[in-house]
Amino acid sequence: MTDNQEMLIQEAVEKALQGDMEAVNNIEDRVTRSKAKAALVKAKREAAKTSAEPSSEEKSEESAAESKPVPLSLNQKIAGIIASQFPGTVDEESSSETHIQLQPAKWFDIAQYLRDDPACLFDSLQCVTGVDLGEESELEVRYNLHSMTHRHAIEIRIECARNNPKVPSVETVWHIGDWFERETYDMFGIEFEGHRDLRRILLPDDWEGWPLRKDYEVQETYHGIVVPKVKEGWE
Amino acid sequence: MGVVQGDQMVLNIGPQHPSTHGVLRLKVVTDGEIVSDITPIIGYLHRCFEKHCENSTYEQVIPYTDRCDYIASMNNNFGYVVAMEELMEIKVPERVEYIRVIMAELNRIASHLLALGTYGLDVGAFTPFLYMFRDRERILDIFELTCGARLLYNYMWIGGVSHDLPVGFVETVYNFLDYFEPKVQEYNDILTYNKIFVERTADVGVLLPEVAISFGVSGPNLRGSGVKWDIRKDEPYSIYERFDFDVPVGQGLVGTTGDCWDRFYVRVLEIIESTKVLRQALKDIPATGDVHQALPKKIRPPKGSIYRRTESPRGDLGYYIISDGSPQPYRVKMRSPAFTALSVLNEISRGWMLSDVIAVLGSLDIVLGEIDR
Amino acid sequence: MTVDQLIDWFPISTTWPGLTFLLAVLICAVPVFLFIAVYALVVIYGELKISSFMQDKVGPMGQGVGLHAWRWGLLQPVADALKLILKEDIIPASADKKLFILAPFIVFIGAFIAFSALPFSQTLIIADMNIGVFYILAVSSLGVIGLIMAGWSSNNKWSLYGAMRSAAQIISYEIPAALSIIVVIMLTSTMSMQGIIQYQSGFIWGFLPNWLIFNNPFMFVAFFIFFISGVAECNRTPFDIPEAESELVAGAFTEYSGMRYAFFFLSEYANMFVVAGVAVTAFLGGWQSPIPGIFNSPAWGLWWFMSKTMFLIFVMIWFRWTFPRLRVDQLMSICWKGFTPIALMNIFCVGIWYLILG
Numbered sequence: 001m002t003d004n005q006e007m008l009i010q011e012a013v014e015k016a017l018q019g020d021m022e023a024v025n026n027i028e029d030r031v032t033r034s035k036a037k038a039a040l041v042k043a044k045r046e047a048a049k050t051s052a053e054p055s056s057e058e059k060s061e062e063s064a065a066e067s068k069p070v071p072l073s074l075n076q077k078i079a080g081i082i083a084s085q086f087p088g089t090v091d092e093e094s095s096s097e098t099h100i101q102l103q104p105a106k107w108f109d110i111a112q113y114l115r116d117d118p119a120c121l122f123d124s125l126q127c128v129t130g131v132d133l134g135e136e137s138e139l140e141v142r143y144n145l146h147s148m149t150h151r152h153a154i155e156i157r158i159e160c161a162r163n164n165p166k167v168p169s170v171e172t173v174w175h176i177g178d179w180f181e182r183e184t185y186d187m188f189g190i191e192f193e194g195h196r197d198l199r200r201i202l203l204p205d206d207w208e209g210w211p212l213r214k215d216y217e218v219q220e221t222y223h224g225i226v227v228p229k230v231k232e233g234w235e
Numbered sequence: 236m237g238v239v240q241g242d243q244m245v246l247n248i249g250p251q252h253p254s255t256h257g258v259l260r261l262k263v264v265t266d267g268e269i270v271s272d273i274t275p276i277i278g279y280l281h282r283c284f285e286k287h288c289e290n291s292t293y294e295q296v297i298p299y300t301d302r303c304d305y306i307a308s309m310n311n312n313f314g315y316v317v318a319m320e321e322l323m324e325i326k327v328p329e330r331v332e333y334i335r336v337i338m339a340e341l342n343r344i345a346s347h348l349l350a351l352g353t354y355g356l357d358v359g360a361f362t363p364f365l366y367m368f369r370d371r372e373r374i375l376d377i378f379e380l381t382c383g384a385r386l387l388y389n390y391m392w393i394g395g396v397s398h399d400l401p402v403g404f405v406e407t408v409y410n411f412l413d414y415f416e417p418k419v420q421e422y423n424d425i426l427t428y429n430k431i432f433v434e435r436t437a438d439v440g441v442l443l444p445e446v447a448i449s450f451g452v453s454g455p456n457l458r459g460s461g462v463k464w465d466i467r468k469d470e471p472y473s474i475y476e477r478f479d480f481d482v483p484v485g486q487g488l489v490g491t492t493g494d495c496w497d498r499f500y501v502r503v504l505e506i507i508e509s510t511k512v513l514r515q516a517l518k519d520i521p522a523t524g525d526v527h528q529a530l531p532k533k534i535r536p537p538k539g540s541i542y543r544r545t546e547s548p549r550g551d552l553g554y555y556i557i558s559d560g561s562p563q564p565y566r567v568k569m570r571s572p573a574f575t576a577l578s579v580l581n582e583i584s585r586g587w588m589l590s591d592v593i594a595v596l597g598s599l600d601i602v603l604g605e606i607d608r
Numbered sequence: 609m610t611v612d613q614l615i616d617w618f619p620i621s622t623t624w625p626g627l628t629f630l631l632a633v634l635i636c637a638v639p640v641f642l643f644i645a646v647y648a649l650v651v652i653y654g655e656l657k658i659s660s661f662m663q664d665k666v667g668p669m670g671q672g673v674g675l676h677a678w679r680w681g682l683l684q685p686v687a688d689a690l691k692l693i694l695k696e697d698i699i700p701a702s703a704d705k706k707l708f709i710l711a712p713f714i715v716f717i718g719a720f721i722a723f724s725a726l727p728f729s730q731t732l733i734i735a736d737m738n739i740g741v742f743y744i745l746a747v748s749s750l751g752v753i754g755l756i757m758a759g760w761s762s763n764n765k766w767s768l769y770g771a772m773r774s775a776a777q778i779i780s781y782e783i784p785a786a787l788s789i790i791v792v793i794m795l796t797s798t799m800s801m802q803g804i805i806q807y808q809s810g811f812i813w814g815f816l817p818n819w820l821i822f823n824n825p826f827m828f829v830a831f832f833i834f835f836i837s838g839v840a841e842c843n844r845t846p847f848d849i850p851e852a853e854s855e856l857v858a859g860a861f862t863e864y865s866g867m868r869y870a871f872f873f874l875s876e877y878a879n880m881f882v883v884a885g886v887a888v889t890a891f892l893g894g895w896q897s898p899i900p901g902i903f904n905s906p907a908w909g910l911w912w913f914m915s916k917t918m919f920l921i922f923v924m925i926w927f928r929w930t931f932p933r934l935r936v937d938q939l940m941s942i943c944w945k946g947f948t949p950i951a952l953m954n955i956f957c958v959g960i961w962y963l964i965l966g
Contacts, residue, residue: 098539098540123445123448123449124448124449124451125451126451126542126544126551126553126570127542127553127555127568127570129555129566129568131557131566132566142540142555144542144553144555148448148462148464151469155542174449174451175446175449175450175451175578175579175582176449176450176451176575176578178578179574179575179578187285200278201277201278202277202278202281202607202608203278203281204278211283211286212285212286212289212566244765246765246766268936268937355932358932358933359845359846359848359931359932359933360930360931360932360933361659361663361928361929362659362662362663362929362930365663365664365665366663366664369664425930426932429931429932431846431931431932431933431934432932434934434935434938435932435933435934435935435938588935588936588937589769590849590935590936591935
C-alpha cells in the first residue's frame with residue numbers, strides 16, 4: 001500500500017464519517033475502494049463502541065435484571081416474548097435487531113398471539129415477501145407486521161425447504177393474508193397450509209413454474225403463443 | 236367456484252368494460268339485482284416488475300416503478316428513492332427535498348382529480364369529469380415544463396432528481412394554485428353535495444375500521460372510515476415534518492362513517508391540504524442548489540434489507556428491497572395499496588345492488604397497473 | 609284534421625274511398641317521418657354542441673367551407689347518420705332472429721304513431737281525435753314491448769338486465785304522467801288536443817296568457833311531475849339506468865349495430881319530442897302565442913309550437929349533462945312513493961280549488 005493510497009483512504013474515510021459517501025464511492029481502483037470501505041467500517045465500529053460504553057455502564061448500574069449492554073430493539077423484545085410463550089420456535093442465532101427468525105411449525109398460533117396480546121396488538125399485516133435465498137439455499141417468507149394502536153412494527157422471517165415448501169397460513173388472522181399468500185404461492189410455489197383457496201392470482205391458472213425463483217426456466221409456449229425470454233442483465 | 240343456486244346468475248364484468256378502471260375482471264353472483272358474491276380476477280396487466288428489477292441495476296428500476304401506478308408516478312419514484320436512500324444512508328440536499336415534495340404533492344392533486352372525475356363518470360355525472368381533467372391538464376403541463384414527460388417521469392433518482400426546476404417554475408405553480416383553489420368549491424357544488432350523487436353514495440359500501448385494518452387498507456380508504464393514519468405524519472420521511480397540514484378523516488357527514496361518500500370527500504379535502512403544503516414548500520424552497528450533488532457514482536448498497544412505506548395517493552406504498560452488495564437488487568417487492576383495497580371489495584359490496592358495486596369500486600380508487608405490477 | 613281535409617280534396621274520393629284514404633295517410637305520414645329524421649339530426653347536433661359548451665369543450669368543429677361544413681361542424685350529424693347506415697349488420701349467432709329484427713321497429717312504431725295526434729298548428733294536425741291525449745298516452749306504451757323483445761332476443765345477460773329495468777321504469781312512470789294529464793282534462797273538460805289548446809286562449813289576470821300552467825298553483829306541480837315523468841319515460845339521464853354506459857355498456861341495445869341501433873336512437877329522440885309536445889300542449893298553450901291576440905296566424909302557430917317544444921327538449925338535454933344517474937330502486941321509490949301520491953293529491957286539490965273558487 002503506497003503512501004498516496006493511504007492518504008487517499010484516510011481522507012475518504014474522514015469525509016465518509018461526516019456523512020459524505022461520495023469520496024469513498026469515487027475511488028476508481030476497486031482494491032483501494034474496498035480497503036477504504038473496510039477502514040470506514042472499522043472506524044465506525046470504534047466510534048460506536050466509545051459511544052455505547054457510557055450508556056451500557058449506565059444501564060448495568062440502573063437495573064440488575066437487564067443483562068444486555070445495549071438497549072433491546074423492538075424485534076428482540078418481541079422475540080423474547082414469543083420465545084417465552086412458544087418455546088422452541090424462535091431461532092435465536094439468526095434473529096437480529098431487525099428481524100425475528102421463526103420456525104414454521106407454530107406460526108399460526110404465534111400470529112394469533114401477536115395479534116391479540118395487549119402488549120403487541122399487531123393488527124395489520126403490511127407486507128408478505130417471498131425470497132429465494134440462493135440456488136443452493138432455501139426459500140423464505142418475510143412478514144412485516146405493524147400495530148395501529150401501539151404504532152410499532154416488526155419483521156418476521158420463516159424459512160422453508162426448497163423442495164416442499166410449506167408454511168402455515170395466516171389468512172384467518174389477517175384477512176389480507178389471503179391475497180398476499182396467494183401471490184407468494186404464485187411467484188414462489190410456497191404452499192400455505194390451511195389456506196382455503198390457494199391458487200394463482202397474477203398468472204393464469206395453468207401457468208407452469210414459479211417465476212421469482214432464481215432457478216426459474218420460462219416455458220417455451222403457452223397455449224401456442226411463444227413466451228419471450230427475460231434478458232439477463234443489460235448489455 | 237362453489238355451487239351456484241338455481242335462481243342465481245353469474246355475471247361477468249370486464250375485462251373490457253367502461254368503468255373497471257383498467258383491465259379487471261369481476262365475477263359477480265347475483266340474485267336478481269342483489270349481489271351475493273364478487274370475485275375479482277386480476278393479472279391481466281402483470282408485467283413481471285419484480286423479476287425485471289432483479290435483472291436491472293438500481294437506477295434502472297426507477298422507470299419500472301413509474302409504470303406500476305401510472306397515475307401517481309412521482310409518488311412511486313419517491314417511495315423507492317426514500318427506501319434506497321435509507322438503505323444506503325445518503326442525505327440529499329435541501330433543494331432536492333423541496334423539489335421532491337412539490338412534485339409529489341402536485342401529483343397527488345392530479346391523481347385525486349382523476350379519481351374524483353372518473354368516479355363521477357361511473358355514477359353518471361358526465362360534466363365534472365371534464366372539468367377535473369381540464370385542471371389536471373394544467374398540472375401535467377407543469378410536469379412537462381420540468382422534465383419533459385406528462386405521465387411517466389423517471390424524475391426522482393437515488394440521491395437527487397433528474398432535472399432542476401426550470402426558470403419561472405415557482406410563478407407558474409403559484410398561478411396554477413391561484414386558479415385552482417376556487418375550483419374545488421365549484422366541484423363541491425356540482426358533485427359532492429348534489430342530492431342525486433349523495434343518494435347514490437351515502438351509506439353504500441360501508442367499510443368498518445377493524446375490517447379495513449385487517450385487510451390492510453390504507454390511505455383515503457382507511458381515512459374515510461375514521462382512522463387517522465397518514466405516513467407523512469406518523470412515519471415521516473423527507474421533510475414532511477416541516478409542513479403544517481391536516482389529515483382529513485371521514486366523519487359520516489351525510490351518511491355512515493366509512494361509506495363511499497366519505498372516501499370521496501376525504502379525497503376532496505386532501506386536495507385542499509396538498510395545496511397548503513405546496514404553498515409552504517414554494518415559499519421555503521432554497522433558491523439555488525445543485526440537484527445532482529449527492530448522486531452516488533456507483534450504487535452499491537450495503538448488504539441488507541429494508542422495508543419503507545410512503546404515502547401515495549392510494550395509500551401506503553411499501554418497498555421491500557433486499558440488497559446483496561451488488562449493483563443489482565436481489566429482490567424488490569412493491570407492496571401496493573390498491574392491491575389491498577381491491578381485496579376488500581367482496582366484503583363491502585355483498586348484499587348491495589349491481590349499480591352499487593360500480594359505485595364502491597370507483598370509490599376504492601384502484602389502478603390495475605399497481606395491483607398487477 | 610289534415611287527413612280528412614286531404615280526403616275531401618281528392619276528386620276521386622267518392623269512387624275509391626279506400627285508395628283515397630290510403631293516399632291521404634301516406635301523404636301525411638311521409639312528411640312526419642322525414643320531419644323526425646331531420647329533427648333527429650338537429651337535436652343530435654344540438655346535444656353535442658350544448659353538452660360541449662356545458663363541459664368546457666368545443667364540440668363538433670369544422671375549418672372552412674366544404675366537407676368540413678364551415679366553422680360549426682354542421683355536417684357532423686349527417687356523418688353520424690351515414691356511418692350508422694353503412695355499418696355492418698351483426699346479428700349474434702345465438703340470438704333469437706325474428707324477435708331481434710322485429711324489436712327496433714316496434715319501438716319506433718310506438719314513438720311514430722304518437723305524432724299523429726300532435727297539434728303542430730291550428731290547421732296542421734294529422735288526426736284531431738276527440739280522445740287525442742288519451743290516445744298518445746296509450747300508444748306510447750308500445751315501446752316497452754319492443755324494448756323487452758330487444759333485451760330478450762339478444763341472448764345476453766346484460767341486455768336482459770337493461771330491458772327489465774327499462775320496462776319497470778317506463779311502466780311505472782306512466783302513472784304520474786297520466787295523473788297529471790287528468791288534471792288538465794278536468795279543467796278543460798275535453799281530451800281533444802285542439803280543444804285543450806283552444807281553452808288556453810285569451811288572458812288571465814290581465815297580462816299573462818291563459819296557459820293552463822298559470823291557472824292555479826297546483827298546475828305548476830302537475831307540469832313538473834309530467835315533465836319529469838316524461839324524461840323518465842324517454843330513458844334520459846338522470847333516469848338512464850337502462851342504458852347506463854358505465855354499468856351495462858349499452859343496456860338492452862348492446863348487441864345492436866348499424867341501422868338497427870339507429871332506429872332505437874331515433875325512437876328515443878322521437879319520444880322526447882312527443883313528451884315535450886304533450887307538455888307544451890297541455891300546460892304551455894300549444895300553438896297559442898304568448899301575447900294573445902297578435903302573432904296567431906297558422907304559420908305563427910307552427911312557430912310557437914316548435915319553439916316551445918324545442919325549449920323543453922333543450923331542458924332535457926341540460927338535465928342529461930348536469931345530473932348523475934339514479935339507482936334503480938331510488939328511481940322506483942321516487943315514482944311510487946313520491947310522484948304518484950303527489951299527483952293524486954293534485955287532482956284532489958284542483959278539484960277543491962274549483963269547487964271553492966268556481
